[in-house]
Amino acid sequence: EPEVTQTPSHQVTQMGQEVILRCVPISNHLYFYWYRQILGQKVEFLVSFYNNEISEKSEIFDDQFSVERPDGSNFTLKIRSTKLEDSAMYFCASRPGGETQYFGPGTRLLVL
């Protein structure tokens, strides 16, 4: 069964550094998403992406964040200058034309 994959599974970085989180959505899916989950808190929507552009973003997704689909398979989330409060699990999700979003296993980001 096709799955969303994410790399790396864990990332440790210093405050102020740039990080890029990578995702390979399910093949033939058209809509792509990033969510985050701070430890012990609920899953929060960051951004959705369709047809090579952002279709929706939350208040969390400020100028420090950017997304890109550099080729036909990868979908990336970049955080330009990480802060301590960016420490969280970051989930990528994708969906076909239907409504259901399928999530990847996540990248645990720790900012020191």
Add this chain to the structure above:
Amino acid sequence: EDQVTQSPEALRLQEGESSSLNCSYTVSGLRGLFWYRQDPGKGPEFLFTLYSAGEEKEKERLKATLTKKESFLHITAPKPEDSATYLCAVQAYVGGGADGLTFGKGTHLIIQP
């Protein structure tokens, strides 16, 4: 603002003891309500999508139902492997492509053998 409230926050059951998890929601126009299962340190695993009041879906020991204000996840004769956090999320109708999910905090379910 869309809101999702799940109760209880935590639930401990004996193996075989059936129960229900609640998800109350407030949304401007419901496009879909979703149930996911999340194991520790893992991503949400899709269980069900419900679209309209009165709809029901079943999968093994789980059954999800939907009304205009809430959804229930019924678990019948649970087994220890059903232990997980169960997440409820809603998607609202907002323009054309807006479709970020709003999640509740989840119900942490423990099934004791």
